[in-house]
Every structure is written in structure tokens, then in C-alpha cells.
Amino acid sequence: xxxxxxxxxxxxxxxxxxxxxxxxxxxxxxxxxxxxxxxxxxxxxxxxxxxxxxxxxxxxxxxxxxxxxxxxxxxxxxxxxxxxxxxxxxxxxxxxxxxxxxxxxxxxxxxxxxxxxxxxxxxxxxxxxxxxxxxxxxxxxxxxxxxxxxxxxxxxxxxxxxxxxxxxxxxxxxxxxxxxxxxxxxxxxxxxxxx
Amino acid sequence: xxxxxxxxxxxxxxxxxxxxxxxxxxxxxxxxxxxxxxxxxxxxxxxxxxxxxxxxxxxxxxxxxxxxxxxxxxxxxxxxxxxxxxxxxxxxxxxxxxxxxxxxxxxxxxxxxxxxxxxxxxxxxxxxxxxxxxxxxxxxxxxxxxxxxxxxxxxxxxxxxxxxxxxxxxxxxxxxxxxxxxxxxxxxxxxxxxx
Amino acid sequence: xxxxxxxxxxxxxxxxxxxxxxxxxxxxxxxxxxxxxxxxxxxxxxxxxxxxxxxxxxxxxxxxxxxxxxxxxxxxxxxxxxxxxxxxxxxxxxxxxxxxxxxxxxxxxxxxxxxxxxxxxxxxxxxxxxxxxxxxxxxxxxxxxxxxxxxxxxxxxxxxxxxxxxxxxxxxxxxxxxxxxxxxxxxxxxxxxxx
Amino acid sequence: xxxxxxxxxxxxxxxxxxxxxxxxxxxxxxxxxxxxxxxxxxxxxxxxxxxxxxxxxxxxxxxxxxxxxxxxxxxxxxxxxxxxxxxxxxxxxxxxxxxxxxxxxxxxxxxxxxxxxxxxxxxxxxxxxxxxxxxxxxxxxxxxxxxxxxxxxxxxxxxxxxxxxxxxxxxxxxxxxxxxxxxxxxxxxxxxxxx
DNA sequence: AATGAATGAGCATTCATTCAT
DNA sequence: GATGAATGAATGCTCATTCAT
Numbered sequence: 001x002x003x004x005x006x007x008x009x010x011x012x013x014x015x016x017x018x019x020x021x022x023x024x025x026x027x028x029x030x031x032x033x034x035x036x037x038x039x040x041x042x043x044x045x046x047x048x049x050x051x052x053x054x055x056x057x058x059x060x061x062x063x064x065x066x067x068x069x070x071x072x073x074x075x076x077x078x079x080x081x082x083x084x085x086x087x088x089x090x091x092x093x094x095x096x097x098x099x100x101x102x103x104x105x106x107x108x109x110x111x112x113x114x115x116x117x118x119x120x121x122x123x124x125x126x127x128x129x130x131x132x133x134x135x136x137x138x139x140x141x142x143x144x145x146x147x148x149x150x151x152x153x154x155x156x157x158x159x160x161x162x163x164x165x166x167x168x169x170x171x172x173x174x175x176x177x178x179x180x181x182x183x184x185x186x187x188x189x190x191x192x193x194x195x
Numbered sequence: 196x197x198x199x200x201x202x203x204x205x206x207x208x209x210x211x212x213x214x215x216x217x218x219x220x221x222x223x224x225x226x227x228x229x230x231x232x233x234x235x236x237x238x239x240x241x242x243x244x245x246x247x248x249x250x251x252x253x254x255x256x257x258x259x260x261x262x263x264x265x266x267x268x269x270x271x272x273x274x275x276x277x278x279x280x281x282x283x284x285x286x287x288x289x290x291x292x293x294x295x296x297x298x299x300x301x302x303x304x305x306x307x308x309x310x311x312x313x314x315x316x317x318x319x320x321x322x323x324x325x326x327x328x329x330x331x332x333x334x335x336x337x338x339x340x341x342x343x344x345x346x347x348x349x350x351x352x353x354x355x356x357x358x359x360x361x362x363x364x365x366x367x368x369x370x371x372x373x374x375x376x377x378x379x380x381x382x383x384x385x386x387x388x389x390x
Numbered sequence: 391x392x393x394x395x396x397x398x399x400x401x402x403x404x405x406x407x408x409x410x411x412x413x414x415x416x417x418x419x420x421x422x423x424x425x426x427x428x429x430x431x432x433x434x435x436x437x438x439x440x441x442x443x444x445x446x447x448x449x450x451x452x453x454x455x456x457x458x459x460x461x462x463x464x465x466x467x468x469x470x471x472x473x474x475x476x477x478x479x480x481x482x483x484x485x486x487x488x489x490x491x492x493x494x495x496x497x498x499x500x501x502x503x504x505x506x507x508x509x510x511x512x513x514x515x516x517x518x519x520x521x522x523x524x525x526x527x528x529x530x531x532x533x534x535x536x537x538x539x540x541x542x543x544x545x546x547x548x549x550x551x552x553x554x555x556x557x558x559x560x561x562x563x564x565x566x567x568x569x570x571x572x573x574x575x576x577x578x579x580x581x582x583x584x585x
Numbered sequence: 586x587x588x589x590x591x592x593x594x595x596x597x598x599x600x601x602x603x604x605x606x607x608x609x610x611x612x613x614x615x616x617x618x619x620x621x622x623x624x625x626x627x628x629x630x631x632x633x634x635x636x637x638x639x640x641x642x643x644x645x646x647x648x649x650x651x652x653x654x655x656x657x658x659x660x661x662x663x664x665x666x667x668x669x670x671x672x673x674x675x676x677x678x679x680x681x682x683x684x685x686x687x688x689x690x691x692x693x694x695x696x697x698x699x700x701x702x703x704x705x706x707x708x709x710x711x712x713x714x715x716x717x718x719x720x721x722x723x724x725x726x727x728x729x730x731x732x733x734x735x736x737x738x739x740x741x742x743x744x745x746x747x748x749x750x751x752x753x754x755x756x757x758x759x760x761x762x763x764x765x766x767x768x769x770x771x772x773x774x775x776x777x778x779x780x
Numbered sequence: 781a782a783t784g785a786a787t788g789a790g791c792a793t794t795c796a797t798t799c800a801t
Numbered sequence: 802g803a804t805g806a807a808t809g810a811a812t813g814c815t816c817a818t819t820c821a822t
Contacts, residue, residue, distance in 0.1 A: 030796055040804045049337050150376060153359055160355035164348055181345060235787045289802060416612050420817055430783045540766060543749055550745035554738055571735060615792060625808045
């Protein structure tokens with residue numbers, strides 16, 4: 001056995017995930033986390049230095065995984081097709097299966113933590129890949145993009161679509177279907193409008 | 196005599212708008228609102244009965260205006276055109292000019308108040324007008340909509356687009372342009388996809 | 391006209407009398423006193439230095455009058471008769487007509503002020519006159535009083551009887567009748583028991 | 586392990602009893618209770634939900650015991666004798682031994698709580714038993730009672746006598762003796778006067 | 781003489797965190 | 802390893818008092 005009991009730690013983490021997901025970092029209560037974990041308040045502090053590090057330890061793996069995933073080439077290759085969309089969705093689904101709760105917390109419940117800008121980071125990243133992919137095409141066709149904020153808007157809108165799906169569904173098949181539709185809706189759309 | 200009364204109230208309101216906008220209702224601090232307004236804690240309570248009514252008094256006019264606006268016929272008429280989009284954008288712009296900060300608070304920072312479900316209300320309303328408008332058209336064309344959640348997703352995505360624009364811009368002309376683009380992007384898109 | 395407007399001062403005093411009588415010194419609210427006097431908060435402080443001196447100024451005359459009255463010889467003459475009781479009641483009634491509210495405040499609502507021990511003072515004084523009057527008689531008859539606290543108890547009981555009457559009735563004739571009955575009840579009683 | 590828990594609770598209760606007894610419910614300060622108990626403010630709230638429940642938890646047992654005691658038959662049997670007085674005194678003494686401080690708080694320091702009318706309740710109850718017991722006797726003797734308020738006055742006076750004894754003495758033998766004297770004084774007296 | 785806006789210390793209560801057991 | 806008792810700073814709010822007008 002290790003220095004800390006794995007099972008206790010897991011119960012704390014599970015309880016914290018729910019609490020952070022329900023109330024957000026700032027309004028989450030250590031007492032409630034302890035209670036729902038069936039653990040004493042003090043004992044949490046044997047496993048985690050404080051509320052902030054409890055949050056970090058729970059959220060960091062999801063954050064890292066997300067950052068890695070975002071850098072996968074199939075999110076930024078310069079053209080896309082149905083099969084590429086499916087690569088994309090496959091990749092996303094793998095992350096979601098492991099980290100759905102954490103990602104929702106990252107998106108909306110991380111105010112007051114060092115992760116509070118994660119959603120914005122992702123949006124900015126998606127925006128930049130959108131630009132890389134679409135601008136050359138548009139320039140090649142002589143289209144002048146009047147407002148580059150449209151890329152940001154599209155990116156942000158896209159991400160919110162994701163989170164809307166995440167919040168509603170657990171069924172992977174369903175999620176996969178809807179994400180696919182969302183991509184086609186938005187990026188089918190943007191290609192047509194700009195090209 | 197009124198002796199600065201109006202000006203103090205305005206300073207409190209301005210400070211509260213910022214505080215609620217930054218931290219949300221629950222995490223906003225009356226002490227901080229007072230401090231940033233350059234006013235003593237106790238003095239706030241001359242103007243507002245308590246934290247909850249301070250929030251209400253600031254947010255309610257925006258909420259009412261929003262609800263009225265939403266019921267305007269040009270948001271739900273059964274077909275749309277560029278000129279109708281412009282009606283829509285005109286209406287929205289009038290609300291935004293007055294209530295931008297308040298609407299952003301309504302959208303994301305009103306947890307713990309009676310307004311906490313406003314964004315969801317609006318999304319559901321938009322969803323239902325979308326269905327009313329598109330379903331007959333689609334049925335008329337023999338298109339079978341496989342998943343009605345797409346209406347919700349589109350509605351939610353649309354609203355988030357709005358709020359993204361709001362957060363970024365203050366210039367009305369700019370906002371008008373972007374909202375117009377957003378509508379064309381999403382609803383141009385959806386018509387094509389479903390029809 | 392004097393330095394301060396008499397009428398305003400009177401309105402404040404009347405309002406304060408009611409407030410102190412209802413809630414006692416500590417729980418009385420300067421705001422409420424001002425409101426019920428139809429006067430601004432700040433203005434009270436032109437007439438009275440602070441809450442404590444407002445109380446003092448209202449209560450002091452009654453206190454002084456009470457102390458004077460208590461020293462009147464007919465309260466302590468060494469024997470008593472129906473006519474002496476009537477002297478007593480006459481004296482008391484004169485004080486009550488002027489100072490009923492104040493006396494009730496002195497009795498029960500002066501916690502936190504320098505008058506908080508007034509009731510006790512009076513009880514002790516009555517106790518001592520009781521002793522002066524009865525002890526010689528009792529000794530003369532060879533009666534041994536086992537517990538001098540009985541004098542205190544009788545005195546205290548007597549005073550509470552007074553205040554019970556005061557609280558209930560405003561009609562002087564009624565009060566006079568009841569006070570007379572109370573005296574006969576208690577002091578008729580004590581004479582018989584001890585003699 | 587319970588680790589001082591019981592002892593801390595007792596210290597809080599003791600301190601609260603003193604504080605409520607000194608200042609009354611409304612003016613009692615949780616800070617002061619904590620300080621005098623040698624406990625931090627927050628810790629009180631581990632043991633008692635709030636000020637109101639701290640008061641209730643301390644006072645309720647005394648209140649219940651008092652109400653039970655009051656309904657004992659020997660307080661209302663239609664005639665009385667020395668032995669019955671001793672039953673009465675025995676009963677009262679048992680309550681007093683346990684709940685002296687609480688009864689004094691109930692009597693004078695419970696404004697702002699659900700117990701604020703307890704003394705009045707008791708007085709009214711005693712008044713009604715007095716009437717039940719004396720009126721038939723008086724009617725039987727052809728005595729006309731001119732003013733029924735005398736029953737209330739006697740009852741109130743009697744109760745105040747009780748509380749006067751309570752405030753002064755802790756010695757049970759002493760209290761027993763004085764209560765006995767008080768009853769004989771007042772009810773010896775009343776019988777003679779009315780009969 | 782009067783107003784009522786403004787102040788700030790005080791209140792009851794909560795909660796992340798520490799620590800004796 | 803674990804408990805939960807204890808701490809104290811922070812919160813929303815009130816109120817006697819002061820002061821600019």
C-alpha cells in the first residue's frame with residue numbers, strides 16, 4: 001500500500017468533482033466535499049494541501065490532456081473532409097470519455113483558479129487554426145475578409161456548441177452524432193460564406 | 196436638499212455593475228462595492244435594502260426590456276429576409292446600448308438570484324420560434340428532422356454568439372455588423388442544411 | 391423664542407418616551423424616535439448630546455421627583471391609619487399624574503443607563519422604612535423576627551404591585567382605589583403576621 | 586474521540602446562561618459568550634445552529650419543566666393547608682434546584698424569543714386558579730368581589746415575590762422557608778380580606 | 781434651525797484551514 | 802491515517818453619531 005490510501009483519495013476526488021461541477025470553485029464547500037466523500041474535513045488536508053490544490057490536482061490532468069489533444073495535427077490540417085471530421089470527433093470523444101466532468105468545470109466553473117482562462121485559450125487556439133486554414137483559401141480566391149473577429153466568433157460559438165452538447169448528453173454515440181452535425185453546420189457554413 | 200444623493204447612488208450602481216460583472220452575485224462583496232464606489236458600507240443601505248435588492252434594482256429594467264423585446268413580432272415572423280434581419284438587429288441594438296453590462300450579468304453572473312435562469316429562458320424561447328418557423332418549411336419539403344435537440348443547440352449557440360460579441364465590442368456600428376453576420380452565418384446555414 | 395424651539399424638543403421627548411417605554415433604553419432606536427417625532431435624525435442631536443443624555447433629560451425630573459416624594463414624612467411616620475394611607479396615595483398620585491411613563495421606564499426599561507438601579511433603590515428605601523416602623527413595634531411585643539429579608543421581600547413585592555397597577559390603568563380614581571387595596575392587603579397582612 | 590466536546594458545550598452553555606441573564610436575549614453578544622466561554626466565535630456554531638437555538642436549547646427544558654409543574658394538582662386543589670403549602674414548596678424547589686438561572690431568564694430576559702410571554706402565562710394561570718379556589722368560597726360567604734383585577738394583582742405580586750427570592754438566594758433551605766412565608770403572607774392575607 | 785447623507789464600529793453567521801487527539 | 806474540535810478572517814447588515822449643506 002502507498003503512503004495514502006488510494007480509495008480515500010478517490011472518494012474525495014469524486015466528491016470534489018461533483019461539488020466543483022455543481023457550484024464552481026469559489027462556492028464549493030470543503031465541508032460538503034468531505035461530507036459527500038464520507039471523510040472528515042481534516043482528512044482532506046492530508047491528501048491535498050488546500051482547496052486550490054485539490055482543484056488543481058483534479059483538473060490538471062484534464063487540462064493537460066486537452067492541451068495535448070488540441071495540438072493533434074488532425075485539428076489543424078489545411079483542408080477537411082468527412083473522414084477528417086471523424087478523426088476529430090474520435091479524438092474528442094476519447095478525451096470526453098475520461099474527462100467530461102473536468103472539461104465542463106474548466107469551461108464554466110473555474111473562476112478563481114489558475115485555469116479560469118482555459119476556455120478562452122481554447123477558443124483562441126481554435127481561432128488561430130481556423131485562420132491558418134481558411135485565410136489562404138480565401139486569399140487564393142480573392143476574397144477579402146473584412147473582419148477577422150469573425151474567426152474568433154466562429155471559434156467561440158463552436159466551443160459553446162460543444163459544451164452545450166456535453167452538458168446534455170452522456171451517450172457517446174449521441175454526442176458523436178451531434179458534434180459531427182455541429183461541425184458541418186458551422187464549418188460547412190463558414191466555407192460557403194467566405195468562399 | 197438632495198446633496199450629492201443622485202451622484203452617490205450612481206456611483207454605487209456603477210461599482211455594483213462592475214463587481215457583479217466580475218464576480219457574479221454570490222461572490223460579489225458589499226464591502227468591495229462600497230470601496231470602489233468611494234462610499235461607506237452603511238451608506239449603500241440607504242439606497243438599497245440589501246444585496247439582493249441592489250442586484251434586482253440594477254438588473255430588473257434590463258430583464259424587463261429584454262422580455263419585451265423578445266416578444267416583438269419581427270423575431271418570430273415565419274420567414275426572414277435581409278430587411279427583417281435589420282429590424283431584428285435594430286431592436287437588439289437599442290437594448291444593448293442601454294443594458295450591455297446588465298445583459299452580460301444576466302447571462303453568466305446571476306446565480307443565486309431570481310434571474311439565474313434568464314439565459315436558459317431566452318434560449319428556450321428562441322428554440323421554440325426556430326421550430327415554429329423552420330419545421331413547417333422542412334415538413335413542406337419532406338425533410339425529416341432526426342433530432343430536435345439541434346434546434347436547442349442552434350438556439351444556444353446563437354445566443355452565445357451574441358454574448359461573445361457583447362463582451363468584446365462597445366461600438367454599436369461594429370456590433371450591428373457582427374450580429375448581422377452571425378445571423379446570416381447560423382440561419383443561412385441552418386436553412387441550407389435542413390432544406 | 392429660546393435658543394431651541396420648544397415645540398420640536400417636546401415632540402422629540404414625547405416620541406422618545408414612547409420608544410424607551412416600548413423597547414427599553416438599549417433597544418430603542420434613534421431613527422425611530424426621530425421618525426415618530428417628525429424630525430430628522432440629525433436634529434435630535436441639536437437638542438440632546440446623544441442617546442444617553444436624551445434618556446437622562448427625560449428621566450431625570452421623574453427620578454428627582456420620585457426621590458423627593460420618597461422622603462416625604464408621611465411615608466415613614468411610625469404608625470399608619472386609613473388617613474395616612476390616603477396621604478400616601480395622594481402623594482403618589484401626584485407623581486404618577488406627571489410621570490407615569492417615566493416611572494415605568496425607570497422600573498423596567500432603564501438597563502444600560504445610570505438609572506438602572508432605581509427600582510432597587512426604592513425597594514431598599516421602602517425596606518428600611520418598613521424596618522424602622524415595624525421593628526420597634528415587634529420588639530415591644532416580644533416578637534422575634536427570624537429573617538430580616540422578609541422586609542425586603544415585602545418591599546419588593548409591594549413595589550411590583552404598584553407597577554402592575556401602573557401598567558394596567560390610566561384612570562386616577564381606579565389607580566387610587568387599587569393602590570389603597572394593595573397597601574391594606576400587604577401591610578394589613580404583615581402587621582397581623584408579625585404582631 | 587469526543588475530545589473535550591462535552592466540556593466545551595458546557596462552557597458555552599454556562600457562559601450563555603450568564604450573558605442572557607445579564608443582558609437579555611436581544612442584547613446578549615455571541616462574541617462575549619464565546620469570549621467568556623474561552624472559545625472562538627465560530628466554534629459556538631458547531632454546537633448551536635444560531636443565537637436563537639442556543640437560547641432555546643438552554644431555556645426549553647426549564648420551560649417544559651415549569652409548565653408540567655404548574656399543572657400538578659397540588660397547585661390548584663380547592664383548599665389549602667400547611668401540608669399542602671409544603672407540597673407546593675417541595676415541587677417548586679425541585680424545579681428551582683435545576684433551573685434557577687433559566688427561570689430568571691424566562692421571567693425577565695426573554696424578550697425577542699418565543700418565550701417572551703412566559704411570565705405573563707404563569708401569572709394568568711395562577712390568577713385563574715386563584716379565582717377557581719377563592720370565588721366559590723367568597724360567594725358562599727356572600728362577599729362581593731368588587732374588582733377582579735385584584736386576583737391578577739395578587740397573582741402577579743406573588744410571582745414577583747418568587748422571583749425576588751430566586752434572585753437573592755441559592756440555599757434551598759432558605760428559599761423553602763421564604764417561599765413558605767410568602768405564601769402564608771399573601772394567601773393568609775387574601776383569605777382574610779375577602780372573607 | 782434643520783436635513784438627511786455619510787461614517788464606521790458592531791452584530792450574527794460562515795468557512796477554509798489547523799491541530800490536538 | 803483519521804477525526805472533528807477549534808480558529809479567525811470575512812460576509813451581509815444595522816445603528817448611534819457626525820457633518821456638509
